[in-house]
Amino acid sequence: MHFIDGKWQEGAHDTFVSINPATNETIWEGTHAGAQEVERALIAAQRAFPSWSATSIEERIGYLGRFEEILKEEKGALALIISQETGKCLWEAFIEVDGMIGKIATSIEAYQSRCESRAISVNNGILKTLFKPHGVVAILAPFNFPGHLPNGHLIPALLAGNCAVIKSSHHTPLTLRTIFQCWEKVGLPPGVINLLQGGGETGELIANHPKIDGLFFTGSYEVGAKLCKELPPHKILALEMGGNNPLVVSELDELEAASYLTILSAYITSGQRCSCARRLIVVKSKKNQEYLKILTQMIGSIQVGSYDTTPEPFMGPLISMEIVEKLLAAQAVLGASGGKSLVEMRPLQEKRPFLSPGLMDVTAVKHRADQELFGPFLQLIWAENFNDAIRLANQTEYGLSASLLSCDESQYAPFFNQVNAGVINFNAPTTGANAKAPFGGIKKSGNHRPSGYFASDYCSYPIASLQHKQIQLPERLAPGVDLLATT
Secondary structure: OEEEOOEEEOOOOOEEEEEEOOOOEEEEEEEOOOHHHHHHHHHHHHHHHHHHHHOOHHHHHHHHHHHHHHHHHOHHHHHHHHHHHHOOOHHHHHHHHHHHHHHHHHHHHHHHHHOOOEEEEEOOEEEEEEEEEOOEEEEEOOOOOOOHHHHHHHHHHHHHOOEEEEEOOOOOHHHHHHHHHHHHHHOOOOOOEEEEOOOHHHHHHHHOOOOOOEEEEEOOHHHHHHHHHHOOOOOEEEEEOOOOEEEEEOOOOOHHHHHHHHHHHHOHHHHOOOOOEEEEEEEOOHHHHHHHHHHHHHHHOOOEOOOOOOOOOOEOOOOOHHHHHHHHHHHHHHHHOOOEEEEOOOEEEOOEEEEOOEEEEOOOOOOOOOOOOOOOEEEEEEEOOHHHHHHHHOOOOOOOEEEEEOOOHHHHHHHHHHOOOOEEEEOOOOOOOOOOOEEOOOHHHEOOOOEEOOHHHHHEEEEEEEEOOOOOOOOOOOOOOOOOOOO
16 A cells, blocks of 8 residues: 555555565565556645645654654564565564664754754845755665665655655565554654555656655666666755675784674675675785685574574575575676685575575686675685785775775775775774764765765755845945935
8 A cells, every 4th residue: 555645545556565585475465656646645745845844843853753752662563574574684673673763863963963054144144054955855765674774864854844755665565564654653744755665667657757856766776877867957866876895804813703794794684785795805814814714614604594583593585586596696607707616605495585695706707797796695806915905895886885804903094095985994894884974885886975874965955045134235336336316
């Protein structure tokens, strides 16, 4: 069902289902939103915008505070739905809901910091800097964080005074439906937020609609590049498009800790995070050979299972068999091109998208495709020295995240200065974005509009306003102007 103008509505178009990837069970069934549903949702948002944008910031914060309380009440139920729909382990799903809850206070702090109204005295008047919302913004949500990522756009958008139309991923419609049921309890004015379910065609209808004033997208570079061409330049566009992220290992002393950070970088969320390490670039040394042995053993010990497995696994299934087949095909191509499997990525259940984590040495592969393999597959590349490692790290057209593991602190400065990415970490995983910092990439990973703490920047625009208390002549007139004589 779709949530339009404050009401749940059935569509009249083709149906689709959401499948629990761990069990192959259908957990949701509904219809794709078509042109009529898209039109109704955008008209409702346009109608709601004047009054919503005119509400005080205190009133908008009050609505968000109510939503925060409801999220806390529904935390367990929502985490369970996220696990069932994405395959994500339950411990990770709880972290996702915690991120949604924490986003509210952080967004308020960020808005007050980055969109602070200012006033200075100039020429017997006041020059003010103020901020206005764009109007109606569209949010196209991904499947891997079906609650947290759209929430990360929606909260700052509402806070700034925008109205929104959100489309869930076709893989995870139940999560956003559940979240909108929470919003329904908040009691927002009708039309302020609207939910449309559907696949790519629904997304295209929204993105190409003249009534949207902005679009916030998380997904592939190919779709992001298409959006750049289709949206006119006067409409705000915020893109987060993944990466081919490098994890560089240089001088090590704590081998187990380095191995564990590598696991967190490459295999958390079954490798289905845009910030996951895809390339492990290791400087040649005896110490790093020992690190690789420990890492290989640690990868082999990773537990894979469904969200309700006891004890809890580290990895769950991938989102679909289609992704599994693509990953296995990519592994096979690399193997045929000279790659050597150190830990082979293998299917674990027939007709269910469970994969064991994989590690392949691809140093000998001459032509490595610069692509984001979205799953638990890490490619090892040996570097001759630290400078060579930086060179290899930059051999990508993407630029989302990068990390350096080294006990030599002096190496971080050249790494930071030379590596091209929007997130550059030291002795920390490539994953694990913090809402109190910006999150976004450069090159094929983004369009310089990071989310996180900086999401408020693309949810409003600054206005300059010069104000005088009364109309009066200046002390000196401009040359060539005579005042008309008065009688």
